[in-house]
Amino acid sequence: MMDGMASEQIRTTTPLTSRDPAEGEPPHAPTRAGKWRTRLLVAGIVLAALNLRPAITSLGALLEEVRDGLGMSGTVAGLLTSVPPLCFAVFGVMAPRLARRFGAGAVVCAGMAAIAAGLLLRPYAGGTAGFLAASALALMGIAVSNVLMPVIVKRHFPDRVGPMTGLYSMALALGTSAAAATTVPMTQAVGGSWRTGLVLWAALAAAAVLPWLPLAREHGTSAGGTGRTGERRGRAPRPAAPRTQTPAPQADTAVPAAQARVPQTDGRLPRAHARVPQPPTAPLRITRSRTAWALAVFFGLQATAAYITMGWMPQIFRDAGVSAGTAGLLLAVTMAMGVPLAFVIPRVATRLPHQGPIVLALGACGLVGYTGLYLAPAGGAWLWAVLLGIANCAFPLALTMVGMRARTGAGVAQLSAFAQSTGYLISIPGPLLVGVLYQHSGGWGLPLALMAALMVPQTVVGFLAGRDRTVEEEAARGRAR
Numbered sequence: 001m002m003d004g005m006a007s008e009q010i011r012t013t014t015p016l017t018s019r020d021p022a023e024g025e026p027p028h029a030p031t032r033a034g035k036w037r038t039r040l041l042v043a044g045i046v047l048a049a050l051n052l053r054p055a056i057t058s059l060g061a062l063l064e065e066v067r068d069g070l071g072m073s074g075t076v077a078g079l080l081t082s083v084p085p086l087c088f089a090v091f092g093v094m095a096p097r098l099a100r101r102f103g104a105g106a107v108v109c110a111g112m113a114a115i116a117a118g119l120l121l122r123p124y125a126g127g128t129a130g131f132l133a134a135s136a137l138a139l140m141g142i143a144v145s146n147v148l149m150p151v152i153v154k155r156h157f158p159d160r161v162g163p164m165t166g167l168y169s170m171a172l173a174l175g176t177s178a179a180a181a182t183t184v185p186m187t188q189a190v191g192g193s194w195r196t197g198l199v200l201w202a203a204l205a206a207a208a209v210l211p212w213l214p215l216a217r218e219h220g221t222s223a224g225g226t227g228r229t230g231e232r233r234g235r236a237p238r239p240a241a242p243r244t245q246t247p248a249p250q251a252d253t254a255v256p257a258a259q260a261r262v263p264q265t266d267g268r269l270p271r272a273h274a275r276v277p278q279p280p281t282a283p284l285r286i287t288r289s290r291t292a293w294a295l296a297v298f299f300g301l302q303a304t305a306a307y308i309t310m311g312w313m314p315q316i317f318r319d320a321g322v323s324a325g326t327a328g329l330l331l332a333v334t335m336a337m338g339v340p341l342a343f344v345i346p347r348v349a350t351r352l353p354h355q356g357p358i359v360l361a362l363g364a365c366g367l368v369g370y371t372g373l374y375l376a377p378a379g380g381a382w383l384w385a386v387l388l389g390i391a392n393c394a395f396p397l398a399l400t401m402v403g404m405r406a407r408t409g410a411g412v413a414q415l416s417a418f419a420q421s422t423g424y425l426i427s428i429p430g431p432l433l434v435g436v437l438y439q440h441s442g443g444w445g446l447p448l449a450l451m452a453a454l455m456v457p458q459t460v461v462g463f464l465a466g467r468d469r470t471v472e473e474e475a476a477r478g479r480a481r
Contacts, residue, residue, distance in 0.1 A: 037215075041156060044211035045164070048108055048145050049171035051115050051208050053310070054179035054201045055138045056084050057335060060310045061183040061328040064318065065194040070128050078435015081311030082428050083132060085303055087139035088146060089424035095147035096413045104148050104155075109212035114141030116205035123195035138205075143424075147416050150402050154412045161403045162350035166343035169396035173338025175204075176310070181332030184325050284411060286418045289474035291405055294465040295398065296419040298359075300426025301458035302394035305366065307431050308451060309334060309388060316444055320377035330385045337389025338396065345393055346400040355404075355466030358397055363459030366391030370452040374445065391455070394462065398423075401465055407472050415471055430454070 059066065059080075067077050098107045118138025125134045149168055157164040179201060187197025286292045313334065314327040322330070349355045369387035372380050402419055406412045434447040441447075 038156075040211050041152075041215060042164075042167075044105075044108070044208075044215055045149065045152065045168050046171045047208040047211060048112060049149065049168040050175035051112060051205045052142050052145060052172050053176035053335075054204065055115065055119055055135070055142065056307070057176050057180040057310050057331065058183040058198055058201050059135075060312070060314055060331060061180050061324075062187065062194045062197060063311065063315060064324070066131075066198075069194060070131060072128060074435050074439030075432075076128065076435075078432040078438075080132065080135075081307060081431035081435065083135055084139050084142075084307055085424040085427040085431075087136050088143040088303075089421050089428065091140045091143035092147045092424060093417055093421035095144040096151075096417045098144065099148055099151070099413070103216060104152055105212055106216035108145050108148055108152070109209060109216045111141035111143075111145040112205055112208040112212060114138060116202050116209065119202035119205055120199060123198045141205075147420050150399055150416045151409065151413045154403050155409045162346045162400065163343075165396065165400050165403060166346040169342030169346060169399060170339050173335055173342045173396075177332045177335035177339065180310075180314075180328055180335050184328040284414055284472060285475050286414050286471060289471040291465060291467065291469055291474055292415055292418055292471045294461045295401055295405060295415070296422035297426060298394070298458060298462040298465045299398045299419045299423030301423075301454055301461070302392075302398060303423055303427035304430035304454060305451060305458070306392050306395060307427060308434050308447075309392060311431050312434055312438075312447070313385075313388070316373060316377060316448075317381060319444065320381075322378055322381060326381075330381055333382065333385040334389040334392065337386060338393050341390065341393040342396040345397050349397055349400045350404065353468045355397065355401060356463040359394070359459055359462035359466055362391050362394050362397070363455055363462070366455045366458075367452055370448050370455070374448045377444070394458070397462075398465075405465070405469070405471055407470050411470070411472055 115138045118134050122134035153164045190196045314331050317327040365387045369384045372384040402416050406415045437446040
């Protein structure tokens, strides 16, 4: 019953949220200027998504050359592959606060500039420490953009969350696979220096800054779409009626169950979108939501698998006798599977009441792929690359569930920051542990066993995160108890 009411509320509140005067002109405005801004926003989202992974997969394709050039051991190389989730965890949690202060568009614009600067400086920073510091600068830009992409989509395309999530997930997968496939050939074409091969990707990041420059000011609203900008302009947010009609509970006072279910209407009928009233003045305590925790763990375990794959899979194939160029192509195939599937999976997921069946299918592909890498890494290389590419599509599924498991822009911002920051913290030890196991065991048996073992809890928590409920509901139940 509650789930059905929650679904109805999502359908009724989303268009109202998108027309909040604090958030500017609605995305479907018929004016020419509105259409131009929408197209520019779509272009900015696509270009930003193209730059969210080349900093990582271009390094994976040349990891052996970088290790030799900088004198890295296997353990240090494992630390290098753990830097992305560490930066995503540390800097991703700052994204909503920065967006509230400067605007989501301005933060994404600065993020693209940071990616360009980091990729430009990284190959020539000198030594392992400088390489890590410049990589962290680029990854900082990726981290804040990672968190804000679902927020921007939810706010400006509320009726097209699935298609727009699919579009930028597809662009993300395209950029990831292009970097994996072309970094080695481009490096050979420019003289064989790994430094030149890595620095070329700074140009793509610089291009992504351009569409966000005019968008930075236009989209300078609060990250959660709470309407505070509109209030400063003297215009009340659209859902003001329920907010003024429902008395806010004291912070340390439990709300009786009956009061939580029935709003105070002062003799007036409640609005349609207030069928399941929430106390809007009370902060959303995201940690009270089991769904938020399940989604965070799911995000962390899929990120662990993704960064192990991006950082180490080419080396697995090279150690099995595959050439460097072919190993890069195999990684590109893995990443390229996300191009069509990242567009299809979010659209399918938004039509299902429970996303658990998709999680189960992705987990099965991952288990078969890791088993194949252990038994016949070179003989079935292309098949294993395809299966692991399908398994890596847990990322767009997780992003889609972030948008589906919260009702409002503010809820999506909190859930996105919590799930991604907590998830990336969970994923930090994985790539490092793979490097340690590889160096001390002298082979890939133990690392592959670890990867397969982590796929089991990933599937379980993903199934739980796919249930049809919202974090606002669960947090409200926690307050009532």
